[in-house]
Amino acid sequence: NAGVMQNPRHLVRRRGQEARLRCSPMKGHSHVYWYRQLPEEGLKFMVYLQKENIIDESGMPKERFSAEFPKEGPSILRIQQVVRGDSAAYFCASSQTGGGDQPQHFGDGTRLSIL
Amino acid sequence: KQEVTQIPAALSVPEGENLVLNCSFTDSAIYNLQWFRQDPGKGLTSLLLIQSSQREQTSGRLNASLDKSSGRSTLYIAASQPGDSATYLCAVSSNDYKLSFGAGTTVTVRA
Numbered sequence: 001n002a003g004v005m006q007n008p009r010h011l012v013r014r015r016g017q018e019a020r021l022r023c024s025p026m027k028g029h030s031h032v033y034w035y036r037q038l039p040e041e042g043l044k045f046m047v048y049l050q051k052e053n054i055i056d057e058s059g060m061p062k063e064r065f066s067a068e069f070p071k072e073g074p075s076i077l078r079i080q081q082v083v084r085g086d087s088a089a090y091f092c093a094s095s096q097t098g099g100g101d102q103p104q105h106f107g108d109g110t111r112l113s114i115l
Numbered sequence: 116k117q118e119v120t121q122i123p124a125a126l127s128v129p130e131g132e133n134l135v136l137n138c139s140f141t142d143s144a145i146y147n148l149q150w151f152r153q154d155p156g157k158g159l160t161s162l163l164l165i166q167s168s169q170r171e172q173t174s175g176r177l178n179a180s181l182d183k184s185s186g187r188s189t190l191y192i193a194a195s196q197p198g199d200s201a202t203y204l205c206a207v208s209s210n211d212y213k214l215s216f217g218a219g220t221t222v223t224v225r226a
Contacts, residue, residue, distance in 0.1 A: 004158075033212065042119070042204065042216035043159075056213065091158060098212050101166060103149060108158035 002027055004107035005074075006092050012113045013082050021077040021110045025094030032075045033104060034060075034067060037089040049075060050098070079112075087114045117142045117209045121217035129225050134192040136220045138205030143183050150179050150190050151204040153219065159204065163190070195224045 005024040035043040045059040049069035069075040093104035118141040151159040163172045163179045171180045176193040206214040
């Protein structure tokens, strides 16, 4: 499977718990992007990472949210002390380079539900 | 800040009719514009990508036009089929990586 892989597909957490979302980019892609889709809204950019570097995290809430893309392994979006408002679909995308002529390929997303 | 608007929010047509989906954006300084398809509970499938220097792109029954100066793009789907039922998203890249999305147009093609 050469596509962007996200897991889990569905994640249920209680308020105050931690959520970890994983994303493995397409083979040969070293640029990863995370987007959030709230109910009835469009996708919103959160963060852009390259291997071991955060390039732009301007769309990510300052508190409780963090992202990483280690040298080995998938990219991780981590949400600490989740609240009801964190319920959303979180999408990961990857591209071969960061150039504007490169399309971003999206995974199927992780649906996060907060009880 | 780039704002992307899609009209209409929902569209229902009989099979065989042509579809016209509209997208407008506020900042004409863009790198490219992409049209995506999203099925319920699924991810996004890229349909067409138009570079800022291009006026249109075509793939099979799909044709997308771009008028950068007026901040508009239109996606045409010819001879619609029930399998075309989905939500269609327009996304604009104002730098070389950050996509700004519209809220989408949900299309239903009636058999």
